[in-house]
Amino acid sequence: QSGTLETNVDVLIIGAGPAGLMAAASLAHLTAVPSSSPLAVRIIDKRSTKIFSGQADGLQCRSLEIFDSLGFADRAWKEANHMIEICMWNPDASGVIQRSDRIPDTIVGLSRFQQIVLHQGRIERFFLDNIQKYSGGAIKVERGILPTSLEIGEERVKVRVRRLTEEQAAPPQVRTGSKSESTDGLFRSNLVGDDYEDQNITHQSDGEEEVINARFVIGCDGARSWTRRALGPEFELQGEATDFIWGVMDIIPITDFPDIRMRCAIHSANDGSLMVIPRENRLVRLYIQLKEVTPDASGRADRSKITPELIFGAAQKILKPYKIDYEYCDWWTAYQIGQRISPSFSHPSNKVFLAGDAVHTHSPKAGQGMNVSMQDSFNLTWKVGLVAKGICHPRILDTYQSERRRVAQDLIEFDHKFSRLFSGRPAKDVMDAEGVSMAEFKEAFLKGNLFASGLSVDYGPSSLVVKSGDPGELGDRSDRSRKLEGVHKITDEAFRAKQALAKGLPVGMRVNSFKVLNQACARPWHFQERLKADGRFRVVLFAGNILDQTQKQRVKAFCDKLSSPSGFLRQATPEGAKVDSVIEVLTIHSAKRTETELLTDFPDILHPFDPRTGWDYNKVFVDDESYHEGFGDAYHNYGVDKERGCVVAVRPDQYVGWIGELEDFDQLQEYFEGILVL
Ligand code: FAD
Structure with a gap:
């Protein structure tokens, strides 16, 4: 189209959630490494604002180590609530919940940091300040911009984008007339169909257009990733959904439950499970199993039936005989547990990559999504940046897929096991084979803590890692079933x-x-x-x-x-x-x-x-x-x-x-x- 603005960049990041912001921040930090011209980086997001409440909140040890290497772990450490102990609550012989065990939240001596909790909006704020500081203002999140086509050429990837109106870029909210005027996160929940969100805006053709010619594109646009869909059906997420539906509420609780300021895993005898996550500013997050909501024939639950009242009612039942109420709710959402992963994290040309929720989704209770997503793009961006600067061989880009897909697969397996143990009914006794053994649950929690910390990640042999063993394949797709290039033997x-x-x-x-x-x-x-x-x-x-x-x-x-x-x-x-x-x-x-x-x-x-x-x-x-x-x-x-x-x-x-x-x-x-x- 004549008259359309056309620009060149080294790296285009699509999506400014945790994965995209981590990508932008770590690229901004590469300024120490010399190059003939500074890296040109752009980051676009279709939404008009960042996240202000709700969504992810757990920060694991490895993420804090990375934040420290970028210079802002201290901000998160000071502001967050520190997770020190986990209390397990289970029904006793008469079916009444009681505290049965305590374990440390982070394995002692694992890292100089321990798990903390702070909401995603603050973390996004720290990233934005860091990007501004290290890029000298050169990298800014450009909001209200929607990509509409992507074409991979010999040299560059051509991405056509359109500027949205304020109205088009604002996330839709479900108003329920509930106790407090809280925001809901249903628009990002997996209970909403893939096309629901975009259907109003993609078919309108108003708004300024631009063509961005990028050497590399990183798709960090979340679970319903447009970039992933633009790459073709072979990138589609594969996996399964369960029938377990959970609600999430961030409230200031009024309760006589004694461990409300501890992280708790509570299994009730018959009313489902609950997880308590004490948060900053007196908030507490409750993850609540909704036993009364089940998926329909299409496999999806009817989200219009899910209200804060319904979710909270379920929490009150699980916590009985303790009482819980609230006056203030900060945010709420609901989701259906499932584990899905893309067969491929990068296009064979090594010019387009996918990171974060765009390539793996699972339940949020183990506090992994944001952490693993940020760690994906942290793994990728120094490689892309140093290749773009002419410092590193392009072959190192192969290691993004080989290193991070393996981590995501481990995460999916972990979450599969963990979420079933969490959503299952506690076993009445050793003969109750259908129930979940509480000893097994505790064991999974202890093992899970090492995995969840992000510190058990062990990359295989490659051009970047000299060790023996199988370098693995580049992906599951037949055209990618080749070994990594340049592996040191x-x-x-x-x-x-x-x-x-x-x-x-x-x-x-x-x-x-x-x-x-x-x-x-x-x-x-x-x-x-x-x-x-x-x-x-x-x-x-x-x-x-x-x-x-x-x-x-x-x-x-x-x-x-x-x-x-x-x-x-x-x-x-x-x-x-x-x-x-x-x-x-x-x-x-x-x-x-x-x-x-x-x-x-x-x-x-x-x-x-x-x-x-x-x-x-x-x-x-x-x-x-x-x-x-x-x-x-x-x-x-x-x-x-x-x-x-x-x-x-x-x-x-x-x-x-x-x-x-x-x-x-x-x-x-x-x-x-x-x-x-x-
Ligand atoms: P997202 O955060 O989804 O960001 C994607 C971005 O891309 C968004 O800004 C979106 O506006 C933008 N975008 C989408 N489509 C387009 C498009 N077409 N064009 C341009 N931009 C686009 N994780 C944890 O680690 N710890 C937790 O405790 C935790 N708790 C959670 C609790 C809940 C209730 C939920 C729902 C999730 C939780 N998660 C948690 C998961 C975590 O929120 C996600 O895994 C994380 O946000 C993924 O980051 P991301 O950057 O990959 O994707």
Whole structure:
């Protein structure tokens, strides 16, 4: 069409929910990595506003670690309600609910963060502020914009979009005349058919049009993803729905139930189950099983029958003999439990990707959707950004599908089991085979807590992860049943030997955090705090006992190769850029801090000199006692030999990619040659 505005971008993100905002934020953080021109990124959303209440609220440990690497975990940590204990309530022999068990909400010692709860609207706010700060205002969510067609070309993806009116972009609300003027989230519930929401706006042809030519498109447009549908039927979600219907209410409760400020899993004898999630600002979220609402012949429940009164009535029954009421309801919704996943997360061209609810949906009770969705796009965007900048080989884009689809599959399996245990009737005794055993439920909860934390994610072998094992297929579709390109080969035996150098840093998993001290100023740091999400790879040199002369020679020999013009470090650094702009070298040694000197005991490359700013004092750390914050015992916790040390390559998303001896420089060189355009 002549006269239509046409623009070019590097990355177009469709959808500004948690997955899309994470994508935009992590792309904004890539500014530290040099490129000939800044990345052009746009993010569009058909809605006129962000979320203000309701929806997701649980933030898991891994998400908080990621927020910290982006610089805003402290905001969430301060504002949120902290989840410390889970109480299990079950019927006793006479059918009356009683507290039967308590377990810690987060497994002790798993992370420096524990699960917290804060509503999605605040989290979206933190993202928006962060994107503004790190992009210098260049990336802004453009609201009220609807994509209408997508065409994948040789070089670029052509996306046609249309600007909506205020009215078209506002989410529809069901007004029920209930106690308080709360907003409802039914418009995003899976009880609403796929086309319901868009049918009013897609068929109107008014509104300004634009064609956006993007090198990469990331579809983060939720469970009813337009991008997914535009890619074709082979991307459709597959899976099943159950007959279990649940309601959700965010209220300020007035009750005599003693554990209302604890996370509770309550199974009543005959009236269904309830989950209590204590929230910020006196709010409590109730997930309530609606036993009286069942799906019709089409498999879907009639959403017009679901009101806050009906949902709350069910909660009152489950909680009997305790009483509960409310004056203020902040938000409510209902959903039907089901687990669905797309066969493919990326188009074979590796130009269009899908993330978050667009490719996996499940029940919200385990607090996974937002977390896994954000973690999807966090996994993807540094790869897309570094390929767009010409720093990384496009082949690394294959690993998005191979890494994240596996996580989503695990999530679906977990949710399948968990939600059935939750929605089932408690067993009366061991002979009651149809009932749910409460011992099994507790066991699933305990195991589920590790999975739910996001810290059990273990990526398989690929161009980015050097380990033995099966790299897996790129997807389930026949045209994609090829193995990953450029996978580094290593035998099981050789890998076991390398992994033994740092048992506490499993290759393929995220770097855990222990405190170390800055060699130059003695300040304690959680080591993970030094692994910012700025797009840089890191080589972590565990320099061992640097005071031992043999070890000092080993460190020197490693650093000589590192400093060489033909080594990966210099080769990866663009002309005129700082030597740490693509790969940063960080050192942790195990000698006494007070017996070692930064400038004389450590080769220059470990604390590079800049003519304008002098030596870099922020790259060498020591595993030693601090004055005020104890001893992190990092070598012990990472399972590294205090005398000999080792070398670890860490990806920009904090996952361990490679482990070797100080003499294995050539293998490290090979690792980076497989990833970077040197
Ligand atoms: P969404 O949040 O759905 O965002 C998609 C965005 O894309 C929206 O802004 C939408 O307006 C936009 N969009 C849609 N279509 C288009 C289009 N055609 N063009 C442009 N833009 C479009 N998860 C947790 O982790 N923890 C929890 O405790 C939790 N609790 C939940 C409770 C409830 C009641 C519900 C309903 C969900 C809960 N979830 C929870 C799940 C969580 O909300 C989702 O998994 C998460 O929001 C997914 O993020 P997303 O960015 O992929 O998609």
